Amino acid sequence: TQLLEQSPQFLSIQEGENLTVYCNSSSVFSSLQWYRQEPGEGPVLLVTVVTGGEVKKLKRLTFQFGDARKDSSLHITAAQTGDTGLYLCAGVPNSGYALNFGKGTSLLVTP
Amino acid sequence: NAGVTQTPKFRILKIGQSMTLQCTQDMNHNYMYWYRQDPGMGLKLIYYSVGAGITDKGEVPNGYNVSRSTTEDFPLRLELAAPSQTSVYFCASSDSRPGSYQPQHFGDGTRLSIL
Structure with missing residues (x-):
């Protein structure tokens, strides 16, 4: 299993702040997905990044895939209370059928 | 739009009992998955299926069994419940294998406690 380390494990901020x-x-992944999970629910896909160096924006969320396809980041601008949740990254290996999930932030x- | 439906939502079992966690999807997806999520540990794959009649082990299959007789249903069986199986179980489905832009669609989970 290819391990994915997420940091920080916990983050508490005030509305309006930025975070990454x-x-x-x-390990190298063929692509990487970010999911958000709210209490009592299953994860929901936010984005998939495929190309090394790729940057994708989803409103106030910016996702980046590292050039070597080994790492990724999620930046949130002007956080809102509705952004509260567990953020999970999941790496797609070059072969096989299993997503490798990180432990989450x-x-x-x-307010 | 039901998506992935899991039953029951909550269950308490005694050590040694058996039970089946039900999962059904109405999106005609070929790929289905069972994960367990322990606090602070992320999701770990138990079993997966790439189509009716085809199943395979994931990272943590011991103590579990699955079957896939139809495209829609993918039940997970615990034969002899052990405290280590206390967890939240998620079923997911997808239209294609990981590596595409297609998401895995998750159910809302079954919270299982073994006492």
Whole structure:
């Protein structure tokens, strides 16, 4: 199993602040997905990044895939309370059928 | 639009009991997955299926069994429940294998406690 390390594990910020969470591995992935999970629900896909160096924007969320396809970051601008949740990155290996999930970053945005 | 439906939502079992976690999807997806999520540990793949009649082990299959007799249903069986199987179980489905832009669609989970 190719390991994905996410940091920080927990993050508590106030509304309006910016933040970045990281997803790192020593292995190369063919692509990487970011999911958000709210309490009592299953994860929901936010984005898939495929090309090394790729940057994707989803409103106030910016996702970047590292040039070597070993790491990724998620940047949130002007966080809102609705951004609260568990953010999971999942690496897609070059072969096989299993997504490799990181342990997640638990984000709390307070008013 | 039901998506992926899991039942039951909550269950408490005694050590040694058995039970089946049900999962059904209405999106005609070929790929289905069972994960367990422990606090602070992310999601770990238990079993997966690439189509009716085809199943294979994931990272943590011990103590579990699955079957896939139809495209829609993918039940997970615990034969002899152990405290280590206390977890939240998620079923997911996808239209294609990982590596595409297609997401895995998750159910809302079954919270299982073994006492």
